[in-house]
Amino acid sequence: METTILSINKLNKRYGKLHAVKDVSLEIHKGNVYGILGPNGSGKSTTLGIVLNVVNKTSGEYSWFNGTMETHDALKKVGAIIERPNFYPYMTAVENLQLVCKIKGIDYSKISEKLEIVGLIDRKDSKFKTFSLGMKQRLAIASALLNDPEILILDEPTNGLDPQGIHQIRDIIKLIASQGTTILLASHLLDEVEKVCSHVLVLRFGEILYSGTVDGMTNQVGFFELKAENNTALIETLKNHPNFEKISEMEGKVIVHFNKIIDAGELNKYLLDKGIILNHLVNKKQSLEEQFLALTNK
Known part of the structure; x- marks a missing residue:
């Protein structure tokens, strides 16, 4: 106790x-x-x-x-x-x-x-x-x-x-x-x-x-950096993911945020099943500083 x-x-x-x-x-x-x-x-x-x-x-x-x-x-x-x-x-x-x-x-x-x-x-x-x-x-x-x-x-x-x-x-x-x-x-x-x-x-x-x-x-929910041959198709598919929150594009990479912790392997399989082959997948965590700024700037 x-x-x-x-x-x-x-x-x-x-x-x-x-x-x-x-x-x-x-x-x-x-x-x-x-x-x-x-x-x-x-x-x-x-x-x-x-x-x-x-x-x-x-x-x-x-x-x-x-x-x-x-x-x-x-x-x-x-x-x-x-x-x-x-x-x-x-x-x-x-x-x-x-x-x-x-x-x-x-x-x-x-x-x-x-x-x-x-x-x-x-x-x-x-x-x-x-x-x-x-x-x-x-x-x-x-x-x-x-x-x-x-x-x-x-x-x-x-x-x-x-x-x-x-x-x-x-x-x-x-x-x-x-x-x-x-x-x-x-x-x-x-x-x-x-x-x-x-x-x-x-x-x-x-x-x-x-x-x-x-x-x-x-350790709160991070985000993924993704790339595929066809990013447009990738974006459309991600938008249908049940935990999809928001998406943006930066320097040819697709940045996607989910509303809960998603396993990288699961995400890869989800996209593969929809016919999307990734050639880049990185799971990123927001640093405490980024989160603190996001919190206090709201």
Whole structure:
């Protein structure tokens, strides 16, 4: 039985006329990495804000840990970074984390362990103000991990970082996930979600366009590239296929989309039985990027 960490059901948020989040539902099970993916202004941060109790919902429900806990208590088992990390510039990394421990009633022994995870142990006595943006973000992650949360929530974790900084944060996210912590991150970067997440919720203007596994998004129905001696006859025959969806011609090749997954062998046999001999057949998958663009441009 999978442990449900967070359950969101038909969540709505309106700001006057703006419907920022529309009927969003999502189940978060232990041990996975979930990405909420969407362009800026798609309702990602609002959704995170609602479940973290910093934004009031308009309607809908959400419950933590199968509803066994009030939100206030549940949030003690959640680590979250939803705005720029707020540390004291003239205090060292360790001093800043000691302060967090004091506030949250956590043992200081956790500090080294968490600094190790984020690769800052050798800079533990450096003042926060000497840190690069990437290091500041890593310290924020260490801080959010101090209470050994069941789930870590990150809003745009690599925003504003250079390529090296981005790479480091993504590696840390993978490491934390590999140790069994569930992660929920919001991102507008497809590449990020593809590299670190197992599950994805695609939002646009507050609405869900896709929800499921990252693999499932890439393995959705692809298309075929075909060529025959007589393309006109080929096109006419394809249009009669029970699962035919749309067709186009490009550089002498016929591009055909079906509304369900069709086996290449079956398609070849179907055409052969109708007297069409193919001299070119390629089954193509749409890349996640192409699908994401197709989804968000609709």
